[in-house]
Amino acid sequence: MDLPKPYLVGHQEFAALYGVEAQMVSQWLHPSRGVLDPVTAIVVSGVRYWPLGFACRFGRTTPRPKLLDVRYKERLIAEQGEGWEADTRDQLPPIVGQQEIIELFHLPSQGTLATRIAAGNFPEEDWLLSGSMLWLLDTVLGAVPELRARARSLAWDVDDQVAAALREGTYDGPGSKVLARGRYARKGL
Known part of the structure; x- marks a missing residue:
């Protein structure tokens, strides 16, 4: 591999970047809100993950701008070790x-x-x-x-x-889709 691994965030890290609870990311993803497009994430083992670069830009792209916690970003980078900051899911390796x-x-x-x-x-x-x-x-x-x-x-x-x-990027087996959870999950069946 030519580059070190890219920096990533899951729901918890994405939320912490903006000082909100992890459930807020799910609310941003909800179609009625239209704040966070699910296409911006990759799905691994049924869970969404975002490139850190995208997650850090996200706050400036919303109708109500959100303030990025730069210290938390620095901590994430330190925890993940040597890497690079991808901006889109297409830049991520498998x-x-x-x-x-x-x-x-x-x-x-x-x-x-x-x-x-x-x-x-x-x-x-x-x-x-x-x-x-x-x-x-x-x-x-x-x-x-x-x-x-x-x-x-x-x-x-x-x-x-x-x-x-x-x-x-064509894998469609187990883990390739986000499964609906919560009380409304059965309505989708």
Whole structure:
């Protein structure tokens, strides 16, 4: 990979950039408000994430401008380590969460992956955002030889079609859509 990883934010970090509760980001996303377009985010394991550059510009683009907490931005950058500030989702490399990893390797269950992660037998996450671990696809694929060497029963065979779809941005498997939550979720069925 040519560049270090881009800086990202999830709902909690996005909200903290503007000193509001995380639920406010969901309200900004609501179609009746039309403040935050969902297309500006990527979806990883059913959750939206934004490039830090976009999130920092967002406050100046709304009908009621919002003040950016620059100190929190600096803290996010320090926590995420060496990186760069992407402005659009199209600038982001392929990023995966647990749901995409399970599909990539056709693992028998989420518990299989969770056990590996907890035991320290999986690459360290590239980001920990809003309580979720995320990896660059290249981080995961680069660890395949080591995963195979430590495996007792799993083959850790990569599904090349899933990997290609993740790279091309056409992946539509588990985790590719944000699932409706809350009391109105059933109305969408």
